[in-house]
Amino acid sequence: xxxxxxxxxxxxxxxxxxxxxxxxxxxxxxxxxVVFGLGVDAIAKAAFEHGAGEVFVADDSSLxxxxxxxxxxxxxxxxxxxxPDLILxxxxxxxxxxxxxxxxxxxxxxxxxxxxxxxxGDKIIATRPIYEGKVLEKTVCSGKPxxxxxxxxxxxxxxxxxxxxxxxxxxxxxxDALTTIEGYxxxxxxxNLGDASVIISGGRGVSNxxxxxxxxxxxxxxxxxxxxxxxxxxxxxxxxxxxxxxxASRAAVDGGYIPYAHQVGQTGKVVTxxxxxxxxxxxxxxxxxxxxxxxxIVAINKDADAPIFSIARYGVVGDLFKVIxxxxxxxxxxxxx
Amino acid sequence: xxxxxxxxxxxxxxxxxxxDSGRDALATVLKLTRTxxxxxxxxTDAGxxxxxxxxxxxxxxxxxxxxxxxxQKEAIDxxxxxxxxxxxxSAKDVLKHALAMGADEAVLISDPAxxxxxxxxxxxxLTVAIKKIGDADMVVFGRQTLDNGSGLTSAHxxxxxxxxxxxxxxxxxxxDGTVTIERVTxxxxxxxxxxxxxxxxxxxxxxxxxxxxxxGIRKASKVNISVWSxxxxxxxxxxxxxxRTDLMNPLVDETKVEMIACETPEAxxxxxxxxxxxxxxx
Numbered sequence: 001x002x003x004x005x006x007x008x009x010x011x012x013x014x015x016x017x018x019x020x021x022x023x024x025x026x027x028x029x030x031x032x033x034v035v036f037g038l039g040v041d042a043i044a045k046a047a048f049e050h051g052a053g054e055v056f057v058a059d060d061s062s063l064x065x066x067x068x069x070x071x072x073x074x075x076x077x078x079x080x081x082x083x084p085d086l087i088l089x090x091x092x093x094x095x096x097x098x099x100x101x102x103x104x105x106x107x108x109x110x111x112x113x114x115x116x117x118x119x120x121g122d123k124i125i126a127t128r129p130i131y132e133g134k135v136l137e138k139t140v141c142s143g144k145p146x147x148x149x150x151x152x153x154x155x156x157x158x159x160x161x162x163x164x165x166x167x168x169x170x171x172x173x174x175x176d177a178l179t180t181i182e183g184y185x186x187x188x189x190x191x192n193l194g195d196a197s198v199i200i201s202g203g204r205g206v207s208n209x210x211x212x213x214x215x216x217x218x219x220x221x222x223x224x225x226x227x228x229x230x231x232x233x234x235x236x237x238x239x240x241x242x243x244x245x246x247x248a249s250r251a252a253v254d255g256g257y258i259p260y261a262h263q264v265g266q267t268g269k270v271v272t273x274x275x276x277x278x279x280x281x282x283x284x285x286x287x288x289x290x291x292x293x294x295x296x297i298v299a300i301n302k303d304a305d306a307p308i309f310s311i312a313r314y315g316v317v318g319d320l321f322k323v324i325x326x327x328x329x330x331x332x333x334x335x336x337x
Numbered sequence: 338x339x340x341x342x343x344x345x346x347x348x349x350x351x352x353x354x355x356x357d358s359g360r361d362a363l364a365t366v367l368k369l370t371r372t373x374x375x376x377x378x379x380x381t382d383a384g385x386x387x388x389x390x391x392x393x394x395x396x397x398x399x400x401x402x403x404x405x406x407x408x409q410k411e412a413i414d415x416x417x418x419x420x421x422x423x424x425x426x427s428a429k430d431v432l433k434h435a436l437a438m439g440a441d442e443a444v445l446i447s448d449p450a451x452x453x454x455x456x457x458x459x460x461x462x463l464t465v466a467i468k469k470i471g472d473a474d475m476v477v478f479g480r481q482t483l484d485n486g487s488g489l490t491s492a493h494x495x496x497x498x499x500x501x502x503x504x505x506x507x508x509x510x511x512x513d514g515t516v517t518i519e520r521v522t523x524x525x526x527x528x529x530x531x532x533x534x535x536x537x538x539x540x541x542x543x544x545x546x547x548x549x550x551x552x553g554i555r556k557a558s559k560v561n562i563s564v565w566s567x568x569x570x571x572x573x574x575x576x577x578x579x580x581r582t583d584l585m586n587p588l589v590d591e592t593k594v595e596m597i598a599c600e601t602p603e604a605x606x607x608x609x610x611x612x613x614x615x616x617x618x619x
Contacts, residue, residue, distance in 0.1 A: 093505055093523065097492040100489040104493055109455055135585070142579075313592055314613070
């Protein structure tokens with residue numbers, strides 16, 4: 001099967017699931033990577049190292065920032081001339097738009113948020129969770145190329161081999177952007193929950209530390225956020241130690257404790273880390289649908305009846321402001337050995 | 338300014354959806370359960386899902402779309418908001434919800450021939466309806482749906498119409514025919530602009546969806562919801578390129594929670610760290 005893998009990156013930072021897509025593609029046949037952007041030689045090199053046999057590159061100032069229209073037009077023209085059977089994407093905000101537009105151009109469809117792939121003859125059958133993961137469906141696409149967007153952390157990542165290289169082919173660039181990028185404001189805390197193998201999340205309870213006294217002249221809402229920031233700092237310490245990411249419930253995001261990018265759940269991010277520690281999160285269904293497929297779930301909550309305990313492997317009824325720092329200290333001790 | 342917002346009806350989050358293991362080749366049966374003793378059966382017939390008596394709501398992401406549309410209506414005098422939905426007759430309820438929030442008009446596309454549509458098919462139908470409504474300056478979508486969750490439709494629609502896509506808007510401003518949004522992605526916030534007409538998808542930073550007011554609900558009950566068939570749109574049912582071949586229940590982890598109860602936080606930490614390390618997930 002002739003497979004293309006679109007390597008997604010943001011300002012040169014590669015989405016690791018791109019390599020998982022190459023790994024998946026190689027189990028099906030030959031893999032060509034597709035890299036768009038400006039000054040992307042290093043990305044093309046990394047694609048070879050992760051197993052791509054050839055790399056198609058569109059390196060142009062008009063592609064410096066991701067914009068759906070020119071990226072889609074460039075990819076559609078490439079796919080029309082090269083006729084791959086399958087195009088794999090790591091699922092991100094960008095590739096969702098990119099694949100959706102290419103599907104229109106190429107008169108095909110997108111199998112998205114895929115967690116498993118099987119081959120039946122020449123048919124690709126892809127599995128995806130629907131109804132917030134309550135049911136899994138198997139889907140097929142009768143168009144060509146079949147486009148499949150994979151979720152991070154469901155397919156094995158190939159080990160890079162720095163000795164690998166190959167042929168780079170230049171691609172015709174289509175610069176038909178309809179939007180203008182006026183500027184960026186990098187969020188203070190960048191977070192990639194989708195790829196994190198460890199996530200420590202905080203909820204409403206993170207602002208409830210009674211032992212903290214906010215400055216006298218502080219308004220009540222500001223004081224709540226002030227308390228929450230200190231609570232999230234404890235969570236951040238543990239996350240840093242374990243090489244993990246900081247997540248949050250919607251209540252914590254709505255309370256202004258932490259930016260939206262950290263939100264796990266129905267209107268946030270669906271995550272599948274190996275270890276998920278929920279601190280001060282009661283476990284509304286909207287949160288549970290975003291993290292219940294984590295391998296090991298640990299819940300720390302003051303309320304023994306909190307629904308989060310119903311899906312946790314390990315539970316602690318206690319004060320997160322004491323338990324989290326104790327966990328950090330204990331992990332430090334054990335992991336240093 | 339003329340704004341169209343595309344919304345969908347979905348089963349409520351609280352509903353328990355289960356695939357029935359005893360399925361046959363023609364019909365796959367989903368069971369929607371609200372509580373263990375009152376089971377609503379949801380049936381998929383050639384891909385078309387019916388919900389039985391399961392609670393159905395406006396797709397929560399689309400409430401933000403309606404909210405975003407109404408904010409722009411309020412910002413620019415003389416604007417109107419039309420809510421547009423594909424679905425069975427029951428989907429009138431979500432259109433009424435949008436009307437009660439403050440939308441001016443509502444259109445339901447309903448046709449028995451719409452058995453099996455994929456996201457591109459839905460987008461094709463929506464684009465024909467958007468053109469029939471006419472003169473749209475802004476088409477607003479939610480980020481994704483709760484049921485199918487593909488999040489592809491807004492980009493399909495933008496591409497088919499050849500309009501700019503302003504995806505994942507957290508804030509929106511319209512000035513002199515240009516729409517400027519703050520795009521919210523994992524990596525950062527971007528400020529992006531495009532000339533109207535535009536297709537947009539919005540995220541929750543747009544602001545909490547307003548509750549329908551008493552006056553709004555009264556007004557909604559008086560608005561006549563237009564119902565268009567595929568014949569009214571002058572199209573046939575689009576053939577599905579993406580189809581479902583099977584439904585399965587996910588593997589359930591039946592492990593009961595193990596509570597770690599010790600006297601001191603240090604003792605809890607010691608016991609818990611030992612358990613976590615034994616899981617070999619670090």
